[in-house]
Amino acid sequence: MQVVVEFFGQAQQITDASEIELELKDGAVVYDMLQALASVYPVFLETVIDAANWSLKPCFILNLNGKTMIKDPDFVLPAGSRLILMSAVVGG
Numbered sequence: 001m002q003v004v005v006e007f008f009g010q011a012q013q014i015t016d017a018s019e020i021e022l023e024l025k026d027g028a029v030v031y032d033m034l035q036a037l038a039s040v041y042p043v044f045l046e047t048v049i050d051a052a053n054w055s056l057k058p059c060f061i062l063n064l065n066g067k068t069m070i071k072d073p074d075f076v077l078p079a080g081s082r083l084i085l086m087s088a089v090v091g092g
Contacts, residue, residue, distance in 0.1 A: 009087035
């Protein structure tokens with residue numbers, strides 16, 4: 001199944017990209033998506049992803065389809081999901 005991850009804030013600065021399309025197995029969870037992201041952007045293991053439990057570091061948040069904030073790494077992602085990965089704190 002395919003999901004799109006959009007990057008905002010620090011995540012966008014790190015990747016120098018606005019989004020990425022990932023191919024995941026059917027029934028994939030956030031954990032699987034984070035592993036796929038880390039394989040494309042290894043620097044995420046230092047900056048965005050807590051590899052000890054395959055979750056986001058506290059300063060990042062993940063949104064599903066512009067409606068739901070996701071914290072649980074075992075959350076099942078629907079096929080065709082559009083995820084937004086962004087910094088939880090934004091300066092102005």
